[in-house]
Amino acid sequence: MSRVILHCDMNNFFASVECLLNPELAEKRVAVCGNIQERHGIVLAKNERAKKFGVKTGETIWEAQKKCPGLVIVPPQYRYYAEFSKRAREIYKRYTDLVEPFGLDECWLDVTGSIRLFGDGKKIADDIRAVIKKELGLTVSAGVSFNKVFAKLGSDLKKPDATTVISEENFRELIYHLPANDMIGIGRSTFQNLKNIGVDTIGELAAVPVDTLRIRLGKHGEALWRYANGLDDSRVIPEEYSEPIKSIGRGITAVRDLVDAKEVHAVMLALSVEVARRLREENLFAGAVQISVRDSRLVTREFQCALPIETSNSGLIEKYAYDLFCRKYSWEYNVRSVTVRAIKLVQCVCARQLDMQIDIGRLERREKIDGIADMINKRYGKGTIKPMTLFSDIHIPQSRPDGALIPGFNIRT
Ligand SMILES: [Mg+2]
Incomplete structure (x- = not known):
C-alpha cells in the first residue's frame, strides 16, 4: 500500500504571527526584517499585501521599500514564532505521531496509519487547515502525496490556505512542467549543473538516464532522479527520534x-x-x-x-x-x-x-x-x-x- 504523506506549511509565518500579535499591522504591508538599523538588513518574511508589491524574502530592506511604498518594517520576535510552531505541532500530533519538523513553519506528517480514523489524506489536510485557522489564527498550505518530496512540492503549488493532492496518477501532469529547482534538494549550483546537461524541468530530470546523473552529480544525482520519478522512499522521522547507537x-x-x-x-x-x-x-x-x-x-x-x-x-x-x-x-x-x-x-x-x-x-x-x-x-x-x-x-x-x-x-x- 502506498503511503499518505502530508506537508504542512504555515503561510508567511513570521509576518502572520506579527499580524496576530499586533492586529493593526494586518491592514498594512508588512515585512519582518533582520538588522533593521542597517541599510543592508534583509527581508525574512512578508505578508500577502507586501507580496502583491513584489517584496521577496532575502532581498534588502532598501530594495523592498523601493518596490513597496508604505511598507512597515518590524524586527523578528523568535520566541513567539517558536511558541506558535510548537502549538501547530501539537495539533499535527492529534492526527499522527509521525511528525517531522522542517524549520519553524513546516512539517511532514505520515498519516498512512490514520486514514481509517480521520479520512483520506485530503480530508486530514483540510481538517488540519481548519483547526489551525480556528485555534491559532494562521493559514496553512498543505501538500498530500505518496512521498515526502512530492508532498512538499504540493504545499508550494497553491498558496495561501489550500490543499494540493499529488497522486501516483497525476504527478506527471501536475509537476513535470515545473522548473527543477522547485524540488527540494536542488539549489542554485545543482540547478546550474542540470541546466548544463539540458535539464530545466522536473520532467526532463525524470527522463535523463540515471547513469548520466550519477556520473555528473554522484549519489545526489541519482537521488534527485529518484525523486523526480516519484521513487523517494525516505521516512517521516519524528523529532524525538534519534538514530540508534550501534556501538x-x-x-x-x-x-x-x-x-x-x-x-x-x-x-x-x-x-x-x-x-x-x-x-x-x-x-x-x-x-x-x-x-x-x-x-x-x-x-x-x-x-x-x-x-x-x-x-x-x-x-x-x-x-x-x-x-x-x-x-x-x-x-x-x-x-x-x-x-x-x-x-x-x-x-x-x-x-x-x-x-x-x-x-x-x-x-x-x-x-x-x-x-x-x-x-x-x-x-x-x-x-x-x-x-x-x-x-x-x-x-x-x-x-x-x-x-x-x-x-x-x-x-x-
Ligand atoms: Mg511557510
Missing part, C-alpha cells in the same frame, strides 16, 4: 608501546570502565565486545566475541575483552593501540537472555554498584570511585573528562 568504543594510542599482557590488561580495564559508563548513560546493554589491537608495525587486527549476557558491567566487558586478546593475539610485536568497543547494543528495558553460567543476582548487584559509582563520580569528580587496579597501575587524570589516560598514552574516542 560505544574507547581506545588509546600509546606513545610508548605496551610490552606485555599486564600492561594491555590495565589499559583494557580503564577503557572498559569508560565504555560501561557510557552504556549506562545511554541506558544500553552490550551483547558482545569487540577489540582492535594495533601493533608496532601499525597493523590493526580486530576480534569480537559474544558476552554471556547483555550487560553494562565494566568487569564483565573487561574480562571478555582481555580474554579475547589473550586467545587471539599472538605476541610477535608490541602493542601500539587498543580499543574496546561494546557492540550488539540493546535497550536496558529489554528482557535478558539468561546464561546458566552467570549468577544473575550477583551481576545485577554489580550493575547497581556501577550505577552508584557513576553517581558519586558525577558528583565528586571523575575517578573518585574506580577499580582497585586503576589506582595502582594507571592514573585517570580528572582534567581529561572524556577518557582514561595512563602516563605516555593519549586517549581517542
Whole structure:
C-alpha cells in the first residue's frame, strides 16, 4: 500500500504571527526584517499585501521599500514564532505521531496509519487547515502525496490556505512542467549543473538516464532522479527520534608501546570502565565486545566475541575483552593501540537472555554498584570511585573528562 504523506506549511509565518500579535499591522504591508538599523538588513518574511508589491524574502530592506511604498518594517520576535510552531505541532500530533519538523513553519506528517480514523489524506489536510485557522489564527498550505518530496512540492503549488493532492496518477501532469529547482534538494549550483546537461524541468530530470546523473552529480544525482520519478522512499522521522547507537568504543594510542599482557590488561580495564559508563548513560546493554589491537608495525587486527549476557558491567566487558586478546593475539610485536568497543547494543528495558553460567543476582548487584559509582563520580569528580587496579597501575587524570589516560598514552574516542 502506498503511503499518505502530508506537508504542512504555515503561510508567511513570521509576518502572520506579527499580524496576530499586533492586529493593526494586518491592514498594512508588512515585512519582518533582520538588522533593521542597517541599510543592508534583509527581508525574512512578508505578508500577502507586501507580496502583491513584489517584496521577496532575502532581498534588502532598501530594495523592498523601493518596490513597496508604505511598507512597515518590524524586527523578528523568535520566541513567539517558536511558541506558535510548537502549538501547530501539537495539533499535527492529534492526527499522527509521525511528525517531522522542517524549520519553524513546516512539517511532514505520515498519516498512512490514520486514514481509517480521520479520512483520506485530503480530508486530514483540510481538517488540519481548519483547526489551525480556528485555534491559532494562521493559514496553512498543505501538500498530500505518496512521498515526502512530492508532498512538499504540493504545499508550494497553491498558496495561501489550500490543499494540493499529488497522486501516483497525476504527478506527471501536475509537476513535470515545473522548473527543477522547485524540488527540494536542488539549489542554485545543482540547478546550474542540470541546466548544463539540458535539464530545466522536473520532467526532463525524470527522463535523463540515471547513469548520466550519477556520473555528473554522484549519489545526489541519482537521488534527485529518484525523486523526480516519484521513487523517494525516505521516512517521516519524528523529532524525538534519534538514530540508534550501534556501538560505544574507547581506545588509546600509546606513545610508548605496551610490552606485555599486564600492561594491555590495565589499559583494557580503564577503557572498559569508560565504555560501561557510557552504556549506562545511554541506558544500553552490550551483547558482545569487540577489540582492535594495533601493533608496532601499525597493523590493526580486530576480534569480537559474544558476552554471556547483555550487560553494562565494566568487569564483565573487561574480562571478555582481555580474554579475547589473550586467545587471539599472538605476541610477535608490541602493542601500539587498543580499543574496546561494546557492540550488539540493546535497550536496558529489554528482557535478558539468561546464561546458566552467570549468577544473575550477583551481576545485577554489580550493575547497581556501577550505577552508584557513576553517581558519586558525577558528583565528586571523575575517578573518585574506580577499580582497585586503576589506582595502582594507571592514573585517570580528572582534567581529561572524556577518557582514561595512563602516563605516555593519549586517549581517542
Ligand atoms: Mg511557510
